[in-house]
Amino acid sequence: NAGVTQTPKFQVLKTGQSMTLQCAQDMNHEYMSWYRQDPGMGLRLIHYSVGAGITDQGEVPNGYNVSRSTTEDFPLRLLSAAPSQTSVYFCATNSGTGIWSEAFFGQGTRLTVV
């Protein structure tokens, strides 16, 4: 049982390049989210999905696209990388059941845009 798996773990991009950050979960959770973590800013929500075929914007969605074709996968696409997107990216899932729903995080992808 791997939980939440993110790939790659590290990536360096040139400004203007595009790439996809992969996130896969084997917990059968409906909710998946992408966060970015910057020094002094905590974790900020980029996009989230409440189930296959449904996505919505979070706090900082500009420059990123997502899709959710299956329950298991929630890729994050950078369309044209910018230095401001240098960050650590975390994918998370939560079960979304009951009155609370904790988030389970992947190990993160450290992205540098030069």
Place this chain on the structure above:
Amino acid sequence: GQQLNQSPQSMFIQEGEDVSMNCTSSSIFNTWLWYKQDPGEGPVLLIALYKAGELTSNGRLTAQFGTTRKDSFLNISASIPSDVGIYFCAGLNYGGATNKLIFGTGTLLAVQP
């Protein structure tokens, strides 16, 4: 966007000392969560609090859901070197079709043996 104020930003303590950190919000939350992040890893849930006034322990960790529902506190007793990391509070607003976590800015804890 909504923000949580977490303090202190960092703490440098000696092994064996007790630690306190807190999180405040301008808005009411339904649930408070406390996470720990080890270097190079994703955050891991430590404690979840579900109702105002609730006090919950997990080993040497104790957390409280403030009675105003706008704050939460985390205490670590008798710190050890493996307590090193970044601690995040998170408030959860549930309702409708979404669960959105709002995170604090984190408290960096360093423990000197």
